[in-house]
Amino acid sequence: MFHVEHPGPMSAPARATSLAALARRRLVRNRPAFAALVMLVAVALACLIGPLLTGHTPERIYPDLVRTAPGLAAHPRPETVRPAIDRLAFRMRLAVADFSERDGTVRLTLTSDKRIDERSLSYLPRSDLFGPPTILERAEDGRRLVVEVRIQQLHFLLGTDVLGRDLLTRCLVAGRISLLIGLTATLVALLVGVTYGAVSGMLGGAVDALMMRVVDILYALPFVFFVIVLLVFFRAGLWLVLVAVAAVEWLDMARIVRTQTLSLKSRDFVRAAQALGLTTPAILSRHIVPNTLGPIVVAATLLVPRVILLESFLSFLGLGVQEPATSWGVLIAEGSRALESAPWMLAAPAGFLVVSLVSLNLLGDGLADALDPRLDG
């Protein structure tokens, strides 16, 4: 009920504000909801393009940098360079006669009793800590080498996991999967639920009773049951999770839409459409479904976080997304197993998950308020 100046006989016709414009204005004015929207866009963008910018690939394993704590500092840390060199020299079966470090490069003098096989120097770059070596000087018949290597500058903002993979990159890549599942499963649930609910409500009578009975039965089936049965039929994975989650979540949507349809179908404009001879599918698509869009949008926004939560629950149990693909649920499961030695492995993915879910919930609430025609513009 927006406030309209009472138009005088000669005044210009009052500009009507469309419901969509009104809702948009309300949403922008609702600060928590708008902040949530911005946050969501930020998380989604980070997940989409972030993995290209972190400088690591999600599968890359740094065996020498396992369980690195989060931080801004570059790795390897200065105090670990000498021990690392000693360790590598031991593996190369060489002695370090001289060691000096300057401007991010190390100059080594390596000695041995025998002639040094220069191929063994490949141990240095292979350790992830150093770049390719350049030999500056060969002396004593190749038994003494002066070698210069660059110290790598690796950054792990959120640390590394128990295998030595960059956690930030993994969280962002996992976010792609989690968000993808959230959106796709919601979309599927939306399509199935809206169609089912609208048809059921529109047809009414025995068909409606039967269709709602089916929904009741599906409600009484334990959800995990579906998933496990699907899991043993097909191989566990992304698509299975999508199907399983959507198969469960369309029920609520169907109920909401059915209730709305029941109240809409006795309205005059629907009766008029019937009197004009429109077919039932046409009435459904042109009059019923568009009028239920408000509650549907709200329900869908609130469904996305539930789907993401379900997926992470399944992945936590090991029934969801399978390696090498990963999702926030998978990462949280890994993190809770390594909780005592590397608490950031739980904190990082859980943080991403919680921020996304809170934002989605806030946005859903904001949308519900914005689309509520009873509130003032």
Next chain:
Amino acid sequence: MIGYALRRLLQAIPTLFVVVTLSFFLIRLAPGGPFDLERPLPPAAMENLKRLYGLDQPLIVQYGRYLLSLAKGDLGPSFSFRDLTVNDLFARGLPVSATLGSLALGLALLLGLGLGTLAAFRRGKMTDRLVGIGASLGLAVPTFVTAPLLQIVFGLGLAWLPVGDWDGGSPTHLVLPVITLALPQIAAIARLTRSALNEVLAQPHIRTLRAMGLPPWRVALQALRGALLPVLSTLGPVAAALLTGSVIVETIFGLPGIGRYFVDGALNRDYTLVMGTVVLVAVMVVAFNLIADLLAAVVDPRLRLGA
């Protein structure tokens, strides 16, 4: 009212029947059997095992037998826990899960209704915002994150409470699992209560009560009665889920409840255990939905006419 309850119970029988039938055939369609080991059994032993459990019969005969024993309340022998029947397993595990679940439900109702009411009466104030933020966090943090966090903080860090184990149900061992179970429900109930109360508080009869000068707590009681309905309608499935145990909480805290049985049973192809869990959960859902509807009729007399 009794007639209504009876009619609802009768209506539930076909639902349960379809659930049982559907699950029975779905789980049998899955490849693999309960006696598949890494080293296969000799064929003769396999034959004997199958004969012993009646698995050599045609599927439809097995189904008929299962329905018959189910009607007598016998859920059959477990395949993975040898020498135990599914009834035995439930008799052991259900008290654990139900204790945890009912405590969590009680806590969730108490705190959820309380916080939701507080927020509605302090609408737009600091309290309201805090409850709102707390509720969105409570809904967003999954139990498999809260459980290890609680263990780390209260179990290992402060060493106030044990990290896990059942220990005959001693109260200290109950605290952390119950809190873990209750947190998301507290959040959900608080949110629902708040929004339902806000709606009720705007209605004329509440304005009248306020104008008559009733003390706020009397107004709150009156308003809460109207706001209880939406809360009650969601409570059925929640109560059923809480009382039949949570896989996550029981695994993380090492509790011998029935939450794990479903997942373990399905992975081991323990047909009777899976079926037993399905039946139990379905019965619970039906029962608690009925209880919730009856309570709703108690709260709101208008609903009795429809009965």
